[in-house]
Amino acid sequence: MGKKRKRFLLIICYFSLLMFWHCKVEAKVAVWYLPHPDDETIGMADAIHTSVQNHINNYIIYFTKGGASQARHFLRGVDGKKYHLTKEELEQARINETLAALQVLGVGPENVLFFNFSEGNIPLQAAIKIISLYVNLFPDAIHSTVSYHDPHEDHKILAQALSAVNEIYKNRLTVRYYHVYIYNQKGPLPKNVATVSVKSPEIKRKAIDEYYKWEPTNGRYAVGAHSTPKLFEHAKTAEYEYIDMRSTTYRSMSKPASFRLFLNGLGLTYQITHRFSFGLDWEFNKQFYSSPRVEFSFPDRIPFIQTKGGMGFCGQNNLWHWLMGMELLDNYFCEYNFFCSGGGQIKLGVVSKW
Numbered sequence: 537m538g539k540k541r542k543r544f545l546l547i548i549c550y551f552s553l554l555m556f557w558h559c560k561v562e563a564k565v566a567v568w569y570l571p572h573p574d575d576e577t578i579g580m581a582d583a584i585h586t587s588v589q590n591h592i593n594n595y596i597i598y599f600t601k602g603g604a605s606q607a608r609h610f611l612r613g614v615d616g617k618k619y620h621l622t623k624e625e626l627e628q629a630r631i632n633e634t635l636a637a638l639q640v641l642g643v644g645p646e647n648v649l650f651f652n653f654s655e656g657n658i659p660l661q662a663a664i665k666i667i668s669l670y671v672n673l674f675p676d677a678i679h680s681t682v683s684y685h686d687p688h689e690d691h692k693i694l695a696q697a698l699s700a701v702n703e704i705y706k707n708r709l710t711v712r713y714y715h716v717y718i719y720n721q722k723g724p725l726p727k728n729v730a731t732v733s734v735k736s737p738e739i740k741r742k743a744i745d746e747y748y749k750w751e752p753t754n755g756r757y758a759v760g761a762h763s764t765p766k767l768f769e770h771a772k773t774a775e776y777e778y779i780d781m782r783s784t785t786y787r788s789m790s791k792p793a794s795f796r797l798f799l800n801g802l803g804l805t806y807q808i809t810h811r812f813s814f815g816l817d818w819e820f821n822k823q824f825y826s827s828p829r830v831e832f833s834f835p836d837r838i839p840f841i842q843t844k845g846g847m848g849f850c851g852q853n854n855l856w857h858w859l860m861g862m863e864l865l866d867n868y869f870c871e872y873n874f875f876c877s878g879g880g881q882i883k884l885g886v887v888s889k890w
Contacts, residue, residue: 564592565677567670569698571658571690573602573634573650574760575682577743578771579716579778581641582734583680585743588642592678596638596648597670599663599694601627604655606838607763614750619757629757636756637746640739656835658690660810663697671701671709680712683780685726687717687865689836715778719770731776744772796869798885805831815848825851829859842866848873850881863887 566587570576576584576596587594608626611619621629635645651666653659671679679702684695695713702709715729725731734740747760747768761768792807801819808814810833817827829848836842842863849856850873861871861883871883 564590565595565674566592567595567597567674567677567679569663569667569679569681569694570596570598571682571688571694572600572655573598573630574637574747574764575691575716576634577637577641577740577747577760578719578764578767579682580680580714581637581740581743582736582777583712583714583732584638584643585641585736585739587678594643594647595670596643597666598634598648598650599653599658599666600655600690601650601652602630602655602759603627605630605759605763607759611757611759611762613752619752621757625755626759629755629759632755633747633749633758633760636749637743640743640746654835656689658693660693660697663693664700667697667701668704671705675705675709678710678712680714683713683715683718683778685729685780686715689842691716713780715780717767718778719774720767725778728781730779730781732779734775734777737775741772744768794887794889796885796887798869798883817848819852821852827851831859844871850875857881 566584568576568580568584584594584596603623603626605626608621608623611621613619631650635648638645638648653662667679670677679698681694681698682691684692684699686692686695698711698713702711718725718729748758749756750758794805794807796803796805796817800821801817803815803817805813805815813831813833815829815831817829819825819827827848827850829846831844831846834843834845844859844861844863846859847856848859853875855875855877857873857875857880859871859873861869863869866889867887869883869885869887873881873883875881
């Protein structure tokens with residue numbers, strides 16, 4: 537009995553190694569690294585489907601389950617009834633609609649993996665390690681993720697992570713960076729963005745339709761359609777998908793310094809760590825005076841908006857103050873300073889990072 541069992545285990549090991557060798561050496565592979573459920577269908581559905589049509593093994597890796605979306609508080613059914621989901625229910629609902637969309641594109645659930653990092657707070661080093669694992673397994677694969685230029689912190693982190701791994705491999709990997717939020721953009725395309733014609737528009741539309749399905753008994757709450765309706769609508773009718781023409785290196789994507797201009801002054805900010813920054817404003821009110829500040833960036837929960845908090849010292853009246861503010865589209869800011877002695881000050885202006 538012992539010999540038969542050993543022989544059986546040896547046979548299993550042999551076939552497991554054979555299957556791994558076949559996948560690693562002979563089969564073509566594409567690995568897609570996504571920050572949130574639905575990014576794949578909005579930004580690269582046709583690319584994934586085309587990859588499947590070309591007999592490439594596709595592995596989809598999600599770094600979050602999308603449980604931080606505020607859509608769970610205002611879901612409304614076709615009967616007009618409001619639904620409020622828990623974080624866990626929302627995550628499962630997003631997974632359900634994402635797996636359904638991927639099935640339309642030709643990718644089965646056995647090729648999909650969900651990590652559970654916090655939205656707006658994916659650790660860069662953890663992302664680098666995970667991507668490195670798949671690159672070690674499939675160095676000749678096509679490795680794709682979202683663009684650094686998407687206005688969401690999680691997107692920037694994954695783009696930085698893939699670029700960092702590519703640098704480790706002397707930029708020899710085949711890497712692609714797809715834009716997700718670009719479908720809401722008006723006007724000319726940004727520089728260094730290439731258009732790729734959608735080859736199967738009907739398939740992409742069917743995949744997007746999965747995010748509109750309302751079947752509460754099956755755990756389907758049309759979360760995608762509730763959270764970013766315009767983005768889905770624009771992506772559904774778009775003739776193209778958008779990809780960065782060239783891969784920016786990890787170092788050059790880091791922009792630790794920023795300049796800001798507001799109604800009665802200007803300021804400089806330097807990013808000390810991923811979350812903390814030090815800044816100095818020069819304000820004019822009959823005479824110039826300087827105001828230092830320390831800021832903390834909160835996890836990015838809402839696209840296009842980065843919220844911040846901190847404290848500073850007003851050089852005009854020598855008072856400490858708390859500050860709360862936000863950056864919009866990486867180019868505009870709004871800030872309110874609460875003085876410890878009472879009262880406050882509003883600052884509105886523009887931001888330029890380099």
